[in-house]
Amino acid sequence: MSSDTGISLSSYDEDQGSKLIRKAREAPFVSIEMAGFAAIVAYGLYRLKSRGHTKMSVHLIHMHVAAQGFVVGAMTLGMGYFLYQEFWGKPKP
Template sequence: MSTMDYDEHESKFMRKARENPFVPAGMAGFVGIVAFGLLKLRSRGNTKMSVHLIHMRVAAQGCVVGAMTIGVIYSMYRDYVLKPMEEQKALNHK
């Protein structure tokens, strides 16, 4: 796709979000987990600060990696399953 295919007033983030909707979902999950972890910081009990931060980091990274994995699987499904099916239908109609 060339840059002429897009609206000139559209932001790069919105264009990328439309192409791969799992990136903003991963970013939102990351921000949500970090915000929740920071809110729970005072009520962490006897847990050391470093352990709490490590758990928060692992959860946030897991959310991002999970969103990326789902995005890659969706992209592969779209490219290798849906596209060939559409091409086959187009050939059958001719």
């Protein structure tokens, strides 16, 4: 029996910063999603102070829907971009 599983251990040696940079280069839309999500959360926290007579639960639901919508939209655009590159962007042989 062979104990070779084909798993490379080099990915276990990298730290979190270099892993994040590598993943950002492989899939740039993930970085955009994370930045947009963080911006929406920061805006929600900023607006939390001056929400007026709006209930806290309603404010949090609106921020949750906005953040989730941004991430889903960015994922859809990223998938469309990569599909375009894969199927229509390559020159035909």
